[in-house]
Amino acid sequence: MSSNNYSPEHKARELLHSFGILKPPINPYNICSRLNIKISHAYFDKANAFFTLKNGVKEIILNHSINYSLREKFTIAHEIGHYWLNHGQITACPTSDIMNYESNEKIELEADRFAAELLMPSFTFAEDVDKLPLSIRSFKILAKKYKTSLTSTAIKFIENTKFPGAIFLSSNGKISLKFKSNKFNYTLRHNDELNPHSYAYDYFIRNIDPPNAPVRVCSDAWLDDENAFHSFTEHSFPYRNFNQVLTLIQHN
Ligand SMILES: [Zn+2]
Incomplete structure (x- = not known):
């Protein structure tokens, strides 16, 4: 079912404007109460969450298994x-789709x-990105300001930055998400297996912590271009509790 001609981003900004919500952090619980949407929790196997509209009653039902507040916030x-x-x-949202961004x-x-637009509206987020260099530290600054997860903030950042770069999220030793900025003219690694030249590989496979700053890395660690002679830097940041690593790749 198609919504209408406006983009999801446009519709998110429209909702914020209609409630006069113009400053981060955005509180989706508050938006639910203003829209008369009930929030409840239940246990279910395959879905992460439901939205239901029945006899005029709007309800979001969240899976009890969501045990991470920023994830719950994004889900709402x-x-x-x-x-x-x-x-x-009624919409049932499979577990794998939330914060996947690559759903079919x-x-x-x-x-x-x-x-992503509701929590990080471009009328403030794009300005914030403009003032910051492309770095993991910048992702952290905006994740704190917007009270959003580091991954969703990094994705929105890379979509808005004027600098060339790419981010990867690796989960349990495999690349699960990848995005590049407009200015990054290289082909991101196609294979989901981590390359042994990467520091993320060392973290998962050899149990070695990645350096706490960008370091030079072979281009084949993250890119598929055979002609990528330029040198690149990798800054990998582990989320230890989730067995994930967020990686930022930039030109050296
Ligand atoms: Zn959904």
Whole structure:
């Protein structure tokens, strides 16, 4: 089911403006109460969350297994998206789709884009990105300001930055997400297996902590270009509790 001609980002900004919410951090719980959307929790196997609209009653049902507050916040913003984008009476969101951004299902992808814009609206976020260099530290500064996860902040940052660079998220030893900025003219690694030349590989496979700053790395660690003679830097940041690593790749 298609929402309408406006982009999910446009619709998210429209919702914020209609409530006069113009400054971060955005509180999606507050938006739910203003939209009369109930939030409840339940146990279920395959889904992460539901949005239901029944007899005029709007409800978001979250899986009890969501045990991370920033993830719950993003999930609620995603479910508000299903409502605000008119995705239907009931939507069930599979676990793998939330914060995946690469879902094949159109409405799931739309809800993710809506959620990212709702929590990091471009009318403030783009200005903030403009003032900052492309770095893990900048991701942390804005994640703190917007009260968003480092990964979702990094993705939104890379979409908005004027600097060339790319980010990868590796989960349990495999690349699970990758994004590059407009100015980054190289082909990101196609293979999901980590390359042994990368520091992220060392973290997962050899149990060695990555350096706490950008360090030079072979281009084949993260890129597929055979002609990528330029040297690159890798800054990998481990999320120890989740067995994940966020990696930023830049020109040296
Ligand atoms: Zn969904």
